[in-house]
Amino acid sequence: MKNNHLFNRLPYLFIVFLLFSLSASAQVGIGTTSPTAQLTVMEDAIFNESGGNHDFRVEGNTNTNLFFIDGSADAIGFNTATPNSQIQLIANNSTGWITQWDNNNNDGGLARFQHSATSNGSRVLMGTTNYNASAFEAAGVIGLSLNGTVTGTGGIGVIGAANNESSNAVEGQLAFTGAYTGYAGYFNADVYSGGFYYGSDRRLKRDIHPLNNALSLIAQINPVSYY
Template sequence: MNSIKIFFILLMTGTSISAQVAINTDNSAPDPSSMLDVKSVSRGFLVPRMTQAQRNAITNPATGLTIFQTDIISGLYFNAGTPAVPSWKLVGSNTGQWINNGSNIYYNLGFVGIGTTTPEATLSVANTSLSGIATAGSFQIGPSGTYNLVSDNNEVQARNNGAASTLYLQYWGGDINACASGGAALFNGPVVMYNNLTAYGRIGIKISPNYDLDINSTSYTASNVYSPYNGGTASQVIAGGTTTGTWAFYAYATTLGYAAYFSGNVYCTGSYLPSDEKLKANIQPMEKSLEKVMQLDVMTYDFKASEFPEMNLPHDKQNGFTAQNLENVFPELVKLNPAKKEQPVDFKAVNYTGLIPVLTKAIQEQQALIEKMQLKIDELEQTIRIK
């Protein structure tokens, strides 16, 4: 205790000495490197405590002057500047150090590396199953020499040893939701597909795109584009073309299926079919059309709309033929439509447009018979007049 008494007496009298001072309870000598050596296992060293305003009011604070600030960002502060130009620093928040603020921790300068001693981006994460390459100011996952993921202010890219790589979203399934401003764009549902986007704004699904939207399906049982039923009056697909020689909607298919399938009524203001003679071969006159037409059974009927709701069949009275009857006479005008996901029943369809030439020829044959009979009637009438 004598050492403590001597220390406080010297402080109170302002006496200046050039010796080391030890404050302790075991009478141990001070450390040779120190001017003041305070030792305790039950008490701490208490520095002056004040607010930020009180700290800033200190006149000509000495370089290294230390206080504990009690408000704003509390902590131990020291003057890293000069008495004339103070620069108060929070201990633990200098350049190269992290700053603690309540439950937050942040860093102002340099790069942060997790799993690497040479970070190449603001945050670099290495030694993971995914890895990346980055430029300064971007975000990277993984080292530069293998697979990696990198992003900057407006893009995300997958890389492999400095070259482009494939980026998958939900590769093993699951939903993907993406909303544009105001929620105008939404993508939702299990996704297993690969896309190609070009610098020309083209999108390709399972194909390198040659058109604005290019879709290629390798399975004959799969639908390329599926738009589910929806209420209201909005159109599900809108296509427009204003330049001569362009198509608003263009579809083609092989003989294995239809170019288009519509479940419901179709309305159009006009239609054309290719009929140029230079496109045709084996041109032969049609014969016995009237005889064949007489074999057709013209019916009135109702569709089983409630039994097949997914086909959106008409509910009003219909006039026409059965496909089976028409197939017996004109098999080329009937086609089997196999069952599909959105239409789980196979059925036969009729090409009513193809009947127009048949009926035209039947009328011509009937007219020829009428004219022939009329000629005989005229001859009989002439004979009667002579007698």
């Protein structure tokens, strides 16, 4: 029985022997007899269909965890083996943009982020910066409208919209506890608006001093009527 058992395993042992004997330039094809890489798969591929607690990792030239799937956390990590969210990307000290999205076609939007649940009050997209100096004026979010000429028209760098009359389409906030020198909004050109509303919050005022002789100042008012 032992001899028959060993005999039945000979084909498998032979395959293992071939795999270990092949050089690094050997190529294996699944669904093809003409592989073009060390492993070529011509049809669909499924990993971990049993739903087990198994990870999947792709290593780069210098990055051990260039792409990592954490099976136990159901999360995907780029440059990390311990993603803290469903998808997490960690920079690898390279210069330039960490991610870049380009659309060279004449149609189609580039990216869309959306909350479909009406009860979800979380942010859809947030940009933050932890810069604590003033040399570069790092922006959390920036929008650019690019045109081939400086006289182009119709471009919008950033647009804010609300579909009801009780919301704020665009809101700017400046964090402060006392006197401040910054602005909740800054524009270096003309601003068009359908109306202005001035807040009366004490936090929005500075250099507050008592007004003396208020009654004498009121007495100097010369009211008139005209048609």
